[in-house]
Amino acid sequence: MSDDEADPELLALLRQHLQGRRTPHQEPETGVLEDAEHVYDNSIDVALNMRACKNAAAVIHAQMQRRAYSPATWAAHELHPSRAEELGGGDEAAAVAFVFTMDLLNFSFWSDRPEPERFAVEYRGKRWTGYWSLVAALRRALDEGIPITDSHFWQDEEECTLDVLRQVFRSCTDEEMPLLAERLACLREAGRVLYERYECHAANLIDEADGSAAALVNLLARDFKCFRDEHAFEGRRKPIRFLKRAQILVADLWACFEGEGYGAFRDIDKLTMFADYRLPQILNSMGCISYSPPLNTAIQMKRDLPSGSSWEMQLRACSIWCVELIRREILRQNPGCQVNATLIDFFLYDTVKEMEATGQEVVPHHRTRSIWY
Numbered sequence: 001m002s003d004d005e006a007d008p009e010l011l012a013l014l015r016q017h018l019q020g021r022r023t024p025h026q027e028p029e030t031g032v033l034e035d036a037e038h039v040y041d042n043s044i045d046v047a048l049n050m051r052a053c054k055n056a057a058a059v060i061h062a063q064m065q066r067r068a069y070s071p072a073t074w075a076a077h078e079l080h081p082s083r084a085e086e087l088g089g090g091d092e093a094a095a096v097a098f099v100f101t102m103d104l105l106n107f108s109f110w111s112d113r114p115e116p117e118r119f120a121v122e123y124r125g126k127r128w129t130g131y132w133s134l135v136a137a138l139r140r141a142l143d144e145g146i147p148i149t150d151s152h153f154w155q156d157e158e159e160c161t162l163d164v165l166r167q168v169f170r171s172c173t174d175e176e177m178p179l180l181a182e183r184l185a186c187l188r189e190a191g192r193v194l195y196e197r198y199e200c201h202a203a204n205l206i207d208e209a210d211g212s213a214a215a216l217v218n219l220l221a222r223d224f225k226c227f228r229d230e231h232a233f234e235g236r237r238k239p240i241r242f243l244k245r246a247q248i249l250v251a252d253l254w255a256c257f258e259g260e261g262y263g264a265f266r267d268i269d270k271l272t273m274f275a276d277y278r279l280p281q282i283l284n285s286m287g288c289i290s291y292s293p294p295l296n297t298a299i300q301m302k303r304d305l306p307s308g309s310s311w312e313m314q315l316r317a318c319s320i321w322c323v324e325l326i327r328r329e330i331l332r333q334n335p336g337c338q339v340n341a342t343l344i345d346f347f348l349y350d351t352v353k354e355m356e357a358t359g360q361e362v363v364p365h366h367r368t369r370s371i372w373y
């Protein structure tokens with residue numbers, strides 16, 4: 001059949017395919033949810049309680065409605081950048097650089113010191129701990145003229161030293177921020193990769209993802225070892241992908257820019273919950289996930305769960321799967337409502353932090369020291 005007889009739409013699709021551009025059916029996937037379900041199906045130390053998940057879905061949805069919980073809630077936090085805010089360069093690329101730096105280092109803030117002695121950052125007249133100590137320290141460094149969000153600085157071994165990082169993350173107690181050397185290694189690697197592949201700017205990485213959250217998560221896992229949060233599980237051929245910091249980076253961009261500009265992702269709903277040490281804690285306290293007696297004892301006794309161990313993998317994966325079931329139940333109970341794993345996750349994180357602040361922390365979180373979360 002000659003060209004002038006061929007179906008023009010078919011020709012266009014063929015041309016697009018031949019030019020290597022993505023066609024709709026080639027939309028990228030991260031594989032995280034499928035991996036979480038695989039581990040859940042093979043878990044013997046962590047179980048989900050369906051009745052509790054149903055109840056949690058109703059409670060979470062009602063509270064999210066009451067608080068009008070949305071991506072804008074993220075930017076409302078006093079330390080978070082918002083798209084319009086003056087942040088170093090004062091332009092949107094500066095906010096991207098801030099969020100990228102923040103989620104490059106967004107891991108392992110937990111301490112077993114009593115509250116007054118745990119690592120804390122003083123900033124704007126307040127004492128910040130945990131994740132907020134990271135955000136406060138980054139802002140304080142920028143205020144003090146340290147270009148902590150600049151990838152050229154990260155590569156400069158004369159300027160960006162471990163001592164400078166100690167200064168950036170200095171504590172108002174005598175406990176230092178955990179894993180400082182690992183944090184420096186993350187900055188060095190990210191600086192090198194951004195230089196080699198993205199003309200030194202994280203904004204170019206977002207452009208490369210072409211509006212896909214899953215593509216951006218996959219690019220981060222492909223190009224940066226320090227984002228490649230995947231681990232072998234019980235003889236399975238392919239590693240299990242959690243990609244927690246890669247996913248929360250995309251989610252934080254989406255929230256910071258409220259779904260527009262550098263935060264515009266057509267497939268944001270593909271992100272899963274971010275498997276850290278806080279979400280399992282609140283899901284357990286709500287009765288949604290439960291532990292075998294030996295695992296429960298280990299958590300209650302605050303014993304170290306090695307990164308990549310079966311217990312730790314089951315905890316992280318079952319928490320991801322639990323939030324997915326809660327998400328599906330919220331949609332079943334409220335057809336057409338706008339909810340995704342990211343908003344449920346952010347809401348649960350903020351809730352567990354409120355519980356901690358008001359002394360309602362009912363069960364301990366698990367203790368794993370790693371750069372992954």
Ligand SMILES: Nc1nc2c(c(CN[C@H]3C=C[C@H](O)[C@@H]3O)cn2[C@@H]2O[C@H](COP(=O)(O)O)[C@@H](O)[C@H]2O)c(=O)[nH]1
Nearest residue numbers: 106107108109110130131274276277278279346349373
């Ligand atoms: N799953 C999940 N994990 C989250 C966050 C956040 C902060 N997100 C902000 C953005 C939107 C929300 O409204 C939050 O305001 C930090 N983390 C993780 O928790 C740990 C820190 O705990 P703690 O030491 O107690 O501060 C550490 O692994 C950190 O990576 C989240 O949202 N979801």
